[in-house]
Amino acid sequence: xAKIEVNNVFKVFGSNPKKVFPLIEKGLSKEEILxxxxxxxxxxxxxxxxxxxxxFVVMGLSGSGKSTLIRCLNRLIEPTxxxxxxxxxxxxTADKEKLREIRRKKMAMVFQNFALFPxxxxxxxxxYGLEIQGVEPDKRKNKAYEAxxxxxxxxxxxxxxxxxxxxxxxxxxxxxxxxxxxxxLLMDEAFSALDPLIRKEMxxxxxxxxxxxxxxxxxITHDLDEALKLGDRIxxxxxxxxxxxGTAEEILTEPADEYVRxxxxxxxxxxxxxxxxIMRKPDALISSKDGPRMAVRxxxxxxxxxxxxxxxxxxxxxxxxxxxxxxxxxxxxxSLDEIIIEDVPTTSPDTPIIDLxxxxxxxxxxxxxxxxxxxxxxxxxxxxxxxGIVGEEE
Amino acid sequence: xxxxxxxxxxxxxxTFVNWLKDNFEPFFDAIKTILDTGITGIESALMFIxxxxxxxxxxxxxxxxxxxxxAIFTFLGLLLINGMELWPETMxxxxxxxxxxxxxxxxxxxxxxxxxxNKTFDRIMRPVLDFMQTMPAFVYLIPxxxxxxxxxxxxxxATIIFSMPPVVRLTNLAIRxxxxxxxxAAKSFGSTSNQMxxxxxxxxxxxxxxxxxxxxxxxALSMVVIxxxxxxxxxxxxxxxxIQEYRIGLGFEGxxxxxxLAMVLDRITQALGDTSN
Numbered sequence: 001x002a003k004i005e006v007n008n009v010f011k012v013f014g015s016n017p018k019k020v021f022p023l024i025e026k027g028l029s030k031e032e033i034l035x036x037x038x039x040x041x042x043x044x045x046x047x048x049x050x051x052x053x054x055x056f057v058v059m060g061l062s063g064s065g066k067s068t069l070i071r072c073l074n075r076l077i078e079p080t081x082x083x084x085x086x087x088x089x090x091x092x093t094a095d096k097e098k099l100r101e102i103r104r105k106k107m108a109m110v111f112q113n114f115a116l117f118p119x120x121x122x123x124x125x126x127x128y129g130l131e132i133q134g135v136e137p138d139k140r141k142n143k144a145y146e147a148x149x150x151x152x153x154x155x156x157x158x159x160x161x162x163x164x165x166x167x168x169x170x171x172x173x174x175x176x177x178x179x180x181x182x183x184x185l186l187m188d189e190a191f192s193a194l195d196p197l198i199r200k201e202m203x204x205x206x207x208x209x210x211x212x213x214x215x216x217x218x219x220i221t222h223d224l225d226e227a228l229k230l231g232d233r234i235x236x237x238x239x240x241x242x243x244x245x246g247t248a249e250e251i252l253t254e255p256a257d258e259y260v261r262x263x264x265x266x267x268x269x270x271x272x273x274x275x276x277x278i279m280r281k282p283d284a285l286i287s288s289k290d291g292p293r294m295a296v297r298x299x300x301x302x303x304x305x306x307x308x309x310x311x312x313x314x315x316x317x318x319x320x321x322x323x324x325x326x327x328x329x330x331x332x333x334x335s336l337d338e339i340i341i342e343d344v345p346t347t348s349p350d351t352p353i354i355d356l357x358x359x360x361x362x363x364x365x366x367x368x369x370x371x372x373x374x375x376x377x378x379x380x381x382x383x384x385x386x387x388g389i390v391g392e393e394e
Numbered sequence: 395x396x397x398x399x400x401x402x403x404x405x406x407x408x409t410f411v412n413w414l415k416d417n418f419e420p421f422f423d424a425i426k427t428i429l430d431t432g433i434t435g436i437e438s439a440l441m442f443i444x445x446x447x448x449x450x451x452x453x454x455x456x457x458x459x460x461x462x463x464x465a466i467f468t469f470l471g472l473l474l475i476n477g478m479e480l481w482p483e484t485m486x487x488x489x490x491x492x493x494x495x496x497x498x499x500x501x502x503x504x505x506x507x508x509x510x511x512n513k514t515f516d517r518i519m520r521p522v523l524d525f526m527q528t529m530p531a532f533v534y535l536i537p538x539x540x541x542x543x544x545x546x547x548x549x550x551x552a553t554i555i556f557s558m559p560p561v562v563r564l565t566n567l568a569i570r571x572x573x574x575x576x577x578x579a580a581k582s583f584g585s586t587s588n589q590m591x592x593x594x595x596x597x598x599x600x601x602x603x604x605x606x607x608x609x610x611x612x613x614a615l616s617m618v619v620i621x622x623x624x625x626x627x628x629x630x631x632x633x634x635x636x637i638q639e640y641r642i643g644l645g646f647e648g649x650x651x652x653x654x655l656a657m658v659l660d661r662i663t664q665a666l667g668d669t670s671n
Binding site for chain 1: 576583584586589598600
């Protein structure tokens with residue numbers, strides 16, 4: 001079961017939202033509906049699923065409805081129509097008590113402009129969620145201190161929020177959300193108000209924290225780079241509707257339409273496209289049980305000067321060069337083992353291209369892509385790295 | 395110029411007031427008793443403490459919440475009042491101000507909170523507050539006398555009505571001005587509406603509410619002086635006496651005492667707002 005399931009959610013702002021639905025069915029545009037009824041469609045028929053432990057990024061420009069959408073998840077904004085299921089429970093139809101319970105236990109939110117309580121100390125900001133649940137003062141203070149330690153704010157517990165820098169304030173915001181130990185974090189443009197260096201630092205830290213915590217995170221951003229960096233999956237929104245849902249690579253390599261294509265054209269692909277998607281099948285590949293003659297034949301066939309050698313289970317052993325192989329034949333030896341060069345560049349399939357560049361530069365052999373069991377998955381020649389960066393298929 | 399048509403609303407109001415008087419006599423009597431007790435209680439307490447002790451207490455309070463300067467001003471100012479032999483009158487006025495302002499605040503702050511939460515109530519409140527605030531102060535005195543006869547009680551009633559609007563308005567405004575995302579944050583953690591009000595909205599709104607309280611106290615003082623016309627006594631009576639008997643000096647002394655009292659009350663209550671900010 002998905003952790004969060006959003007089914008056909010609509011949010012219509014205006015005096016008579018019900019009037020809008022027949023018009024949407026007729027296929028009228030957002031502008032036409034606004035003109036005819038005076039109602040604005042904030043979120044238009046959005047559906048998606050978020051899995052447990054996933055970092056799900058909602059990306060869109062301002063006015064795309066992304067902030068409205070995230071508020072429909074905890075009903076800071078009431079969805080006009082549709083279901084929001086958290087662990088199979090419908091938030092959209094929950095009564096007051098139930099909704100309060102869900103907000104207290106299941107999810108916590110981090111806000112763009114931090115939204116800290118200015119009259120409370122850092123620690124008592126972080127305690128707030130527990131305080132209103134009636135948790136005892138000692139216990140909630142401990143939890144608050146722990147959460148602050150986790151986000152690197154040890155020593156600032158008794159400061160006031162306005163004594164802290166923006167980045168630190170947002171750490172308080174994050175700690176406040178974490179103190180409740182919710183399953184789900186809703187992060188509404190959480191890093192957008194920070195300057196670029198701090199923002200990058202916070203992104204890295206969020207990724208580190210996520211490695212430890214495995215929360216389900218819905219992260220809103222208008223920044224594509226941020227979306228690509230953070231998102232396990234990304235949904236791109238435009239005019240309140242979903243344009244595309246997919247992994248960063250899917251969005252870069254197979255944009256759903258012209259809008260997404262234009263959006264992603266300036267992206268630094270080398271940080272996103274991974275070894276796996278540019279590697280090719282190692283056609284020139286021999287098993288170590290094959291002899292030198294087999295190896296030479298293979299290299300001649302493929303017009304190569306070296307070839308990768310694996311064992312019977314395709315586990316990488318190394319590379320042999322044509323000149324060494326010829327020598328082996330003239331010496332009359334049968335086993336390749338003594339000429340295998342084991343010091344070859346390897347990489348994991350999920351390494352971004354940018355990290356392959358140094359390896360490609362220093363090595364005369366193609367880079368071998370291997371999985372965690374050293375099994376050879378493919379090889380990457382320099383040309384494919386370049387093609388991968390400019391975004392062209394071979 | 396001949397009027398286009400003649401239409402007086404005064405007689406209707408007369409009838410209304412008389413109807414109230416005839417039908418709600420016990421109600422007005424109850425209010426009268428409560429106010430009377432409050433005023434006399436505070437008055438006798440203030441009179442019981444020797445003037446000089448009270449002056450020092452006020453100065454210390456000013457020092458604590460405001461500054462040394464305000465403390466010195468308070469001390470000298472009140473000493474001057476004492477020297478002009480206006481101390482009992484000043485305490486009478488102060489007792490009336492304290493009672494009226496307290497009641498205005500007890501009624502006004504909840505009304506302001508209600509108005510901030512409920513649009514319809516806010517819309518109804520607005521013209522009522524306009525009416526209360528802009529109707530010339532003297533006009534309140536007439537029905538007040540009708541219901542409560544002459545003395546301190548009608549003075550207090552007129553004062554309560556006249557001085558309540560600022561605290562209602564500013565409480566309303568202050569709560570509405572609490573940043574949306576802070577309110578959203580409190581909501582997103584699952585606050586009940588009471589938790590929202592007492593843990594988030596009121597504390598953040600407090601400086602502005604205190605500004606409203608300050609305004610209410612100031613208006614209460616000005617009305618209490620006017621209500622001397624219906625026999626509420628105090629410093630207003632000195633001013634009135636000065637006018638009626640053409641004793642300029644007496645009127646001036648009464649006026650100066652009012653100003654000193656006003657400034658002391660203002661500085662102290664304003665400092666309360668600043669420190670909470």
